[in-house]
Amino acid sequence: MYGDCTLLHVDADGFFAGVEQALNPVLRGRPVVTGAERGIIAAASYEAKALGVTRGLQLHEARARCPELVVLPSDYEAYSLYSRRLFAILRRFTPRVEEYSIDEAFADLAGCGAALGLPLEEVAARLRRTVAAELGLTVSVGISLTKTLAKLCSRFRKPDGQTILRRDHLALLLRRTPVAKVWGVGPVSAAKLQARGIASALDFTAMSGADVHRLLHKPGYETWLELQGQRVFRLEQAPKTRYDSMMKGHTFVPPGSDPRLVFAEAAANLAAVFAKLRRYRHLARELGLCLRHADYSARAASAPLPAPTARDSEAAPVLRALFEALFTPGQPYRATLVWLGGLEPLNLRQGDLFEETPQRRQRERLAEVVDALNGRYGQGAVAPAALLDRRLKPRHARDAAPPRYAARLKGEGVRHLAIPRLTLPNPV
Numbered sequence: 001m002y003g004d005c006t007l008l009h010v011d012a013d014g015f016f017a018g019v020e021q022a023l024n025p026v027l028r029g030r031p032v033v034t035g036a037e038r039g040i041i042a043a044a045s046y047e048a049k050a051l052g053v054t055r056g057l058q059l060h061e062a063r064a065r066c067p068e069l070v071v072l073p074s075d076y077e078a079y080s081l082y083s084r085r086l087f088a089i090l091r092r093f094t095p096r097v098e099e100y101s102i103d104e105a106f107a108d109l110a111g112c113g114a115a116l117g118l119p120l121e122e123v124a125a126r127l128r129r130t131v132a133a134e135l136g137l138t139v140s141v142g143i144s145l146t147k148t149l150a151k152l153c154s155r156f157r158k159p160d161g162q163t164i165l166r167r168d169h170l171a172l173l174l175r176r177t178p179v180a181k182v183w184g185v186g187p188v189s190a191a192k193l194q195a196r197g198i199a200s201a202l203d204f205t206a207m208s209g210a211d212v213h214r215l216l217h218k219p220g221y222e223t224w225l226e227l228q229g230q231r232v233f234r235l236e237q238a239p240k241t242r243y244d245s246m247m248k249g250h251t252f253v254p255p256g257s258d259p260r261l262v263f264a265e266a267a268a269n270l271a272a273v274f275a276k277l278r279r280y281r282h283l284a285r286e287l288g289l290c291l292r293h294a295d296y297s298a299r300a301a302s303a304p305l306p307a308p309t310a311r312d313s314e315a316a317p318v319l320r321a322l323f324e325a326l327f328t329p330g331q332p333y334r335a336t337l338v339w340l341g342g343l344e345p346l347n348l349r350q351g352d353l354f355e356e357t358p359q360r361r362q363r364e365r366l367a368e369v370v371d372a373l374n375g376r377y378g379q380g381a382v383a384p385a386a387l388l389d390r391r392l393k394p395r396h397a398r399d400a401a402p403p404r405y406a407a408r409l410k411g412e413g414v415r416h417l418a419i420p421r422l423t424l425p426n427p428v
């Protein structure tokens with residue numbers, strides 16, 4: 001029914017701020033931002049954007065531009081719950097959904113058009129209406145021939161817009177799109193193209209395939225094909241099972257310069273990233289640490305681990321060494337980030353059997369028990385003693401549990417908070 005124009009991209013408008021407004025109707029129509037705990041704006045409502053407040057801006061600058069700004073701390077549990085609800089609504093239209101990020105998804109409508117019996121315009125409109133009515137959020141929708149084109153379309157009319165682009169109208173959109181705005185064209189590629197006088201996405205598609213391949217290699221060539229309506233990027237529906245690297249970072253406010261505190265923060269990230277590593281059944285070969293100063297500059301270093309491992313106890317001495325190399329006494333720090341590199345899936349390492357010693361076996365048993373306890377009682381219920389130094393951090397508003405924790409119903413974990421669904425009058 002739709003021919004090859006079946007790829008849909010949906011993107012929530014100012015998602016985190018939108019969720020806050022959905023949860024608290026008093027905030028509707030007001031300029032709202034999130035990110036109070038970091039001092040930088042993580043998300044801005046469209047009312048805030050209209051006043052010149054954008055993501056990434058420092059809070060004091062934003063307040064100077066917009067004194068009536070409502071500044072909220074991030075509430076990621078609420079955002080992830082709304083994210084799941086958004087994707088569940090999308091799955092009523094088609095089972096073929098790729099959850100691309102917390103507030104963006106691709107879907108393939110092929111085969112479901114006849115079942116729904118709707119024109120594409122009505123599919124997009126009904127999706128937007130349903131999300132608005134059930135979640136109190138606005139989303140923008142694009143439908144076209146490929147993922148790359150659908151993503152351009154969803155951004156074309158924002159917020160609360162929809163754009164459907166069929167093959168015979170491709171040039172209209174591509175002419176108006178700067179090449180740097182195309183999904184997959186990074187700043188380096190954009191600079192190379194601009195140096196050759198390629199300004200719009202349409203100029204880009206007019207290049208020869210051979211030239212594109214020479215200049216930008218395979219990824220650029222694939223984007224070039226997608227822009228012309230040739231499908232290269234498939235929907236990735238399966239949850240990811242193989243990882244090359246993993247990281248955990250945490251910003252603490254106010255910044256601190258006590259080495260015990262900063263190290264404890266890094267150790268907490270180490271514990272968290274290793275818990276994730278074990279959950280996804282991988283081993284790591286390399287450990288990295290980044291310390292971010294209060295002025296946002298940062299120093300980072302990495303080192304190989306003594307052996308591929310999934311046990312934080314074996315990585316702890318390496319973390320200590322990296323920390324000693326990076327930490328400058330007297331400097332205030334605001335964040336630490338720990339990453340693991342050179343990952344490989346656990347099941348590929350038969351050789352591990354031969355490196356087994358009673359001590360390693362004991363430590364593994366300990367890690368299993370700790371993971372099980374943390375899985376049951378919450379991350380951090382059991383943690384290395386080094387983490388106790390996190391108590392050195394001065395108290396901050398974000399440390400207090402949100403009031404709705406207390407309002408949890410029997411049987412609800414923190415992951416299933418009782419957040420009411422709003423039902424609004426039909427907005428369309």
Ligand SMILES: [Mg+2]
Pocket residue numbers: 011012013014015103
């Ligand atoms: Mg968005």
